[in-house]
Every structure is written in C-alpha cells, then in structure tokens.
Amino acid sequence: MQQTEIQRANQSYRLGITITEHLLLCEDECPAATGQFTRLLSELIISAKLISREVNKAGLADLLGATGNVNVQGENVRKLDEFANQALIHRMERSGLICAMASEENADIIKIPDNMPKGNYILAFDPLDGSSNVDANASIGTIFSIHRKIEQEECSSLNNFLRYGYEQVAAGYFLYGSSTMLVYTAGKGVHGFTLDPSVGEFLLSHRSITMPERGTIYSVNESYTEFWDDRTRNVVNYFKSSNNKRGKPYTARYIGAMVADFHRNLLYGGIYMYPADRQDPHKPHGKLRLLCEAAPLAFIAEQAGGAATDGSQRILDIKATELHERVPLFIGCKEDVAKAMVILRGA
Ligand code: AHM
Numbered sequence: 001m002q003q004t005e006i007q008r009a010n011q012s013y014r015l016g017i018t019i020t021e022h023l024l025l026c027e028d029e030c031p032a033a034t035g036q037f038t039r040l041l042s043e044l045i046i047s048a049k050l051i052s053r054e055v056n057k058a059g060l061a062d063l064l065g066a067t068g069n070v071n072v073q074g075e076n077v078r079k080l081d082e083f084a085n086q087a088l089i090h091r092m093e094r095s096g097l098i099c100a101m102a103s104e105e106n107a108d109i110i111k112i113p114d115n116m117p118k119g120n121y122i123l124a125f126d127p128l129d130g131s132s133n134v135d136a137n138a139s140i141g142t143i144f145s146i147h148r149k150i151e152q153e154e155c156s157s158l159n160n161f162l163r164y165g166y167e168q169v170a171a172g173y174f175l176y177g178s179s180t181m182l183v184y185t186a187g188k189g190v191h192g193f194t195l196d197p198s199v200g201e202f203l204l205s206h207r208s209i210t211m212p213e214r215g216t217i218y219s220v221n222e223s224y225t226e227f228w229d230d231r232t233r234n235v236v237n238y239f240k241s242s243n244n245k246r247g248k249p250y251t252a253r254y255i256g257a258m259v260a261d262f263h264r265n266l267l268y269g270g271i272y273m274y275p276a277d278r279q280d281p282h283k284p285h286g287k288l289r290l291l292c293e294a295a296p297l298a299f300i301a302e303q304a305g306g307a308a309t310d311g312s313q314r315i316l317d318i319k320a321t322e323l324h325e326r327v328p329l330f331i332g333c334k335e336d337v338a339k340a341m342v343i344l345r346g347a
C-alpha cells in the first residue's frame with residue numbers, strides 16, 4: 001500500500017529521526033563536509049530552544065511589552081525581541097563558527113570579539129519576526145540566512161553581507177506557534193522538524209516539503225490599499241476575483257508575522273505580499289529586509305518549488321547594497337508569483 005505524505009511524516013515522527021541524525025546523514029552524502037555546518041545549525045537550534053522556552057512563559061515572566069527602546073528600523077523593541085537577539089548573539093559569538101553577524105535589531109555588523117575564535121560563516125537573522133504579535137499569544141518566528149565568508153575579505157567587511165541571495169549556503173526559520181518548528185534548506189529541498197517538548201529534540205515531521213503549483217490563499221495587509229500603485233492593486237484584485245485562474249476568490253489570511261503567514265502558505269499553497277508603499281517615506285521599498293527576511297524565505301520557497309520576486313526580478317538575483325536594505329516581496333506558489341509579476345510589469 002502506498003503511504004501518503006502525512007503517513008510518512010507521522011512514521012518519521014514516531015520513529016524519532018532527530019535533526020542531528022538528519023544533518024549527519026546529509027553530511028555523509030557530501031564528502032567535502034567538515035561538520036562545521038552541522039555544528040552551526042546545532043547552535044542555532046539551542047538558541048531557538050531558549051527563545052521558545054521564553055516565548056512559552058512570556059505571560060508569566062514579565063516578558064511581554066516593550067523595552068522602551070527603538071531599533072535601527074524605527075520600530076519599538078519588545079522585551080522578547082531583546083531576549084531573542086541576545087540569545088542568538090551570545091551563543092553564536094562563542095561558537096567559533098561565525099566570522100560576523102547581522103541582526104535586524106542592530107544597526108551595524110556584529111563583530112566577533114577579539115578573544116573568541118572565528119569561523120567561515122556569515123550569519124544574518126531576524127531574531128523575532130512578527131513580534132508585535134507577542135502580547136496576543138499569536139505565532140512569531142526567527143529567520144536566519146547563512147553565507148560563506150568571502151575568502152579575500154576581512155571578517156567585518158560589509159562585502160561579506162552584500163551578496164546575492166542565490167549565494168546562500170542555507171536558510172531557515174523557527175516558528176513559535178502551536179508547536180515550535182524548524183524549517184530549513186541547505187539547497188537540497190526543504191525539511192521541517194517539530195520540537196517534541198517531552199524529549200527536547202526537533203524530530204523530522206515534514207520531509208521534502210513542496211508547494212503546490214498554484215495556491216488558494218492570499219496574504220497581504222489590505223489596509224494599505226490606498227498607498228499602493230494601480231498595478232499592485234490589480235494584483236490583489238486578481239486574487240480576490242472569480243475571474244482568476246482558480247475561478248473563485250482566494251481566501252484571505254494575514255497573521256502579521258511573515259514567518260507564520262509564509263509557513264501556512266508553504267504547506268497549504270498561497271502567496272504572501274508586502275508591496276512597496278509609495279506614500280510612506282519609510283516604506284518606498286516595502287517593509288521587509290532583504291538579507292534577514294526576504295532572501296532566506298525566497299531560498300526556501302524556491303527549494304519547495306515556489307518563487308519569490310520584488311515585482312521586477314527574482315529575489316535571489318538581487319545583490320544587497322546595504323545591510324538593512326528593504327524590498328517589496330511577493331512570495332509563494334510558482335504560478336501565483338508569476339501571475340503577480342505579469343500584472344506588476346503591466347503586461
Ligand atoms: P518585524 O520583523 O519587525 O516583526 O516586521 C516584519 C513583520 C512581518 O513579519 C509581517 O508580515 C509584517 O511585518 C507586518 O507588517 P504590517 O503590520 O505593516 O502589516
């Protein structure tokens with residue numbers, strides 16, 4: 001009898017293939033592997049477990065609310081943003097695996113202290129994406145993107161970060177939702193792991209995730225409609241209309257935490273959009289950061305058979321020109337993203 005995807009996922013879960021076993025198996029398949037990448041992911045996993053623990057008890061431990069500080073993006077920093085950022089920086093700077101880091105919360109490159117060993121990886125992360133949801137107990141996440149250091153560059157060189165998305169070695173996210181999940185790609189498909197709190201391990205729950213060619217969900221903050229240009233309005237209208245290829249309106253779903261919106265669309269099929277906002281001087285290129293949000297999710301989307309564009313080009317083909325560069329983002333099922341692009345180009 002043929003097993004369904006869900007049956008296979010359940011079986012792996014019960015048999016308990018841990019993320020570490022999975023990474024070691026992948027290492028075996030790659031003769032050039034040194035084990036550094038496995039160690040790097042393990043460090044990220046420990047940071048995420050710490051963050052997940054704090055997220056789970058946030059309401060009890062005075063971890064809700066804002067710190068009173070404003071970050072480089074002009075956004076209010078919440079206590080959990082700060083905790084997540086510190087947890088990641090603290091672990092990664094001691095790991096001996098990282099050359100330099102960039103966080104959504106820090107204006108500049110985060111250098112590894114002189115007395116710490118350095119590695120060959122460049123890490124960019126959004127420590128707590130969608131953190132405005134925290135106080136309402138809705139899903140949030142951590143996004144990460146990994147590049148190799150450029151050989152001839154100093155660790156702290158900005159050039160290590162100003163790269164094309166297609167150069168990423170790996171990318172992923174941790175989703176702190178009804179359960180905590182890790183979804184990642186190292187360029188050989190997309191795999192999902194669910195944290196089993198009873199054993200404290202991430203177990204393989206979603207092997208080789210693939211998106212459908214066309215989705216049924218559109219996710220966008222429609223309250224900004226009046227700030228979009230006509231073509232962007234046309235894109236959203238297409239998904240809402242019965243005259244689309246689906247023959248009926250797509251379902252609207254918007255959590256306001258991209259990791260959660262993206263994750264649902266990855267599994268169910270759909271498109272997430274954060275367009276440029278011509279009238280807000282802070283968002284002429286949308287809100288989302290290329291290096292720590294758009295590029296890593298674009299890598300995952302493509303590896304799962306989906307696509308991601310800024311409206312004129314593939315996200316992974318954009319070379320960053322500044323650390324906190326923002327890009328409009330249309331990401332999801334291949335056909336839906338292609339259709340959005342056709343409309344945005346005015347074709
Ligand atoms: P953040 O990283 O500061 O949380 O901002 C990114 C988030 C996305 O996760 C989310 O989709 C979007 O901002 C929501 O913004 P808006 O409230 O403008 O719709």
Ligand code: MG
Nearest residue numbers: 126129130293
């Ligand atoms: Mg974010």
